[in-house]
Amino acid sequence: MSTTNLAAFLSQGAVDPRLGELVLAVAEGCVAINGHVRRGALGQAMGALGSENVQGEVQQKLDVLSNDVLLEGCAKATGLCAMASEEMDTIHPVREVGAEGGYLLLFDPLDGSSNIAVNVSIGTIFSILPTPKDSYGRAAAEADFLQPGRQQVAAGYVVYGPQTQMVLTLGAGVSAFTLDPDSGDWVMTAADIRIPAETKEFAINTANTRHWAAPVSRYVEECLAGVEGPRGKDFNMRWVASMVADVHRVMSRGGVFMYPWDKREPDRPGKLRLMYEANPMALLVEQAGGGSFDGQGETLDAKVTSLHQRASVMLGSAAEIARLRAYHAS
Numbered sequence: 001m002s003t004t005n006l007a008a009f010l011s012q013g014a015v016d017p018r019l020g021e022l023v024l025a026v027a028e029g030c031v032a033i034n035g036h037v038r039r040g041a042l043g044q045a046m047g048a049l050g051s052e053n054v055q056g057e058v059q060q061k062l063d064v065l066s067n068d069v070l071l072e073g074c075a076k077a078t079g080l081c082a083m084a085s086e087e088m089d090t091i092h093p094v095r096e097v098g099a100e101g102g103y104l105l106l107f108d109p110l111d112g113s114s115n116i117a118v119n120v121s122i123g124t125i126f127s128i129l130p131t132p133k134d135s136y137g138r139a140a141a142e143a144d145f146l147q148p149g150r151q152q153v154a155a156g157y158v159v160y161g162p163q164t165q166m167v168l169t170l171g172a173g174v175s176a177f178t179l180d181p182d183s184g185d186w187v188m189t190a191a192d193i194r195i196p197a198e199t200k201e202f203a204i205n206t207a208n209t210r211h212w213a214a215p216v217s218r219y220v221e222e223c224l225a226g227v228e229g230p231r232g233k234d235f236n237m238r239w240v241a242s243m244v245a246d247v248h249r250v251m252s253r254g255g256v257f258m259y260p261w262d263k264r265e266p267d268r269p270g271k272l273r274l275m276y277e278a279n280p281m282a283l284l285v286e287q288a289g290g291g292s293f294d295g296q297g298e299t300l301d302a303k304v305t306s307l308h309q310r311a312s313v314m315l316g317s318a319a320e321i322a323r324l325r326a327y328h329a330s
């Protein structure tokens, strides 16, 4: 593969220069976040703040630091109209856009932050929507963000693991870039990523087994039954409890990642958030030939009613998602 980098990839003719500028600003912010993550206890960013975010979750210092890094770094992107984050109750307006339109950026600045203290991979997830046509010439409103995931013009994540990697789609396939720790450059290390349709690996928190809906229980039980069971093959289970790490494994070698609805909070669709976790991951997975299902329909078609709404998430290898869909239909 000829060596190319993120800047060159984003400056291709087909990419709106303002979109490329915004993705580069996100990438630069993630380089700064990467630095804080990797300093760990040697830095000032470890530990909990004692505050809670809009989700009612204890905020880690790195959660807020990462959020601030992205707010400050991305505001310079000339096409950016407003931002929204897991860590902020309301949207963060940046500038009005004229008739040429612009972009809305959503992110989970540091997903899986409960893993910071135990040195397990964590990540940043981001999603980019177009500003709605009726928003031209005025400041952004929260309602402008409430678009189905299929409207995304770009989505990606950065996983802070043994390597720091960005996996990105602009709607025409999925590429991966590895941060060169020496040069600080994002070097393309994978192009046109494809998820195998079949798999022998599933990821779900099995501590919740007694709370699952019947179709999910059936799917997992059949995986556990292995070669003697209806699947006729043995499966392996993984659960990092860091969505970016678990989804990166699916993007890298196939598999199924599930955080489905369960009986613990029957009125809540699921634990994960639609706008800045499920939707960006669903676009990446679909662009790589996989599928994403929320128990009723495609994640990307889910109706959006609020910025921080949650979703049931089942995504990964196409044949497995088709099976889960069939079990939910029967």
Ligand code: P6P
Residues within 6 Å of the ligand: 111, 112, 113, 114, 205, 241, 242, 243, 244, 246, 259, 271, 272
């Ligand atoms: P549980 C991390 O807190 C997170 O939001 C996702 O990254 C991860 O997949 C999930 O929650 C883990 O949840 O209930 O297994 O701890």
